[in-house]
Amino acid sequence: MMAVVLAAIGLFQASSAQNEIAFNNRHTSNVDTKGMDFDHRMPIVTGDIQRTIDSGMHIENIYNLDLNTKTFWAEGWYWIKWRPEIQKIIEADKVPLNQVLEFTNEIVSVDNLLEPETTEPVKLDDGRLYQLFRFSAQFFVNDLNLAGFPFYGMNLHLVMETRPDDLSCYEGGTPCVTLMPEYNITNTLIGQYADINGYDMVGSSVKTFLHQYNTNFGIGKPSAFSSIDYGIVYKTNFFSAFGEYVLPLLVIIGIVLASPSLPGSLGDVRLAIPTTALLTQIFLQQSYRADLPPLSYITFLDLFYIYAYLISILSFLLFCWGSVYYNNATEGGELLAQQHIDSIDWKFQLVALVSLALLVPLAFVLF
Secondary structure, eight states: OHHHHHHHHHHHHHHHHHHHHHHHHHHHTTOOOGGGGOOOEEOOOOOOGGGEEEEEEEEEEEEEEETTTTEEEEEEEEEEEEOHHHHHHHHHHTOOGGGSEEETTEEOOTTOEEEESSSSOEEOTTSOEEEEEEEEEEEEOTTOOOTTTTSOEEEEEEEEEEOSGGGSEETTSSOOOEEEEOTTGGGTSEEEEOOOTTEEEEEEEEEEEEEEOSOOTTSSSOEEEEEEEEEEEEEEOHHHHIIIIIHHHHHHHHHHHHGGGSOTTOHHHHHHHHHHHHHHHHHHHHHHHTTSOOOSSOOHHHHHHHHHHHHHHHHHHHHHHHHHHHHTSOTTOHHHHHHHHHHHHHHHHHHHHHHHHHHHHHHHHHO
16 A cells, blocks of 8 residues: 555656656747856956046945855945046036945845045045045845855955946947056955954955946947956855864764674664764754855765765665674574674775765865
């Protein structure tokens, strides 16, 4: 009866899988993938210095990093300096100064703040105008690579670009308005409270590029906007990450690898160890995965969980065989049966330890 029920369930699942595949094929057979390969970041174009906006930033505080949603909060200041040529464009189009630049990876929220420090821009000795802004906003990290988790690095970046259409670049149009970082801005980018618990700060990075859109937004030609990527680079603290994620798993693996040393006569005790280890491993993996976004690849830590699962399952099968072998031994042959079981157990432990020793350097090479 149980076999019939299992067979029916299997047929239902196979039918559902085929229907799902057919559904996916209908919806993916005619898709256009050209837009996926479009390079949005082009080399910066430098032209007329009069059509240049100089920009700087100081990131005072970074907090509320959430790997699951790939977001973080940042507070600080940014400033712009522009020449009369740019001022003519601002006045002609009545562009508010807080809309000359925009954060392209900012998540829109009512809690976000952007306000000028002075009501009017300050005129500098060289004729340029200067305006300082205070900001506090939530940002999205698009290029977060967690393949090496829990040992990985990340760049928490704030990307700015010119916003008004008159400050953009068109093919065959007026020369581009170039957004340029101030000299040595990387030395003053990091503020006092930019540290994040559990991470070591590596340094800062500033990159300029031309953000080329692959759309014309319904009219004219595709446009591009001058952009700056301000970023602070972090990496996980090795000892903190090892103690939190790797050490508990190694303890479980060690217990499973040591369990074959128990006498083969203790079949019930031996069988309980790998089953308990499996449940614990599943709980630990689900707990750490809950802090991460859905991933399309396995991580460094997943590789060790796969090893732990295999070792636990093989240990369980080995102990099942050992228990049956010992119970089927003839009267007086229990000692020989136990010696044979111990011999197989020792070989299993040796192979498992060698496999673990090979897995560690392989994982560091792959990730």
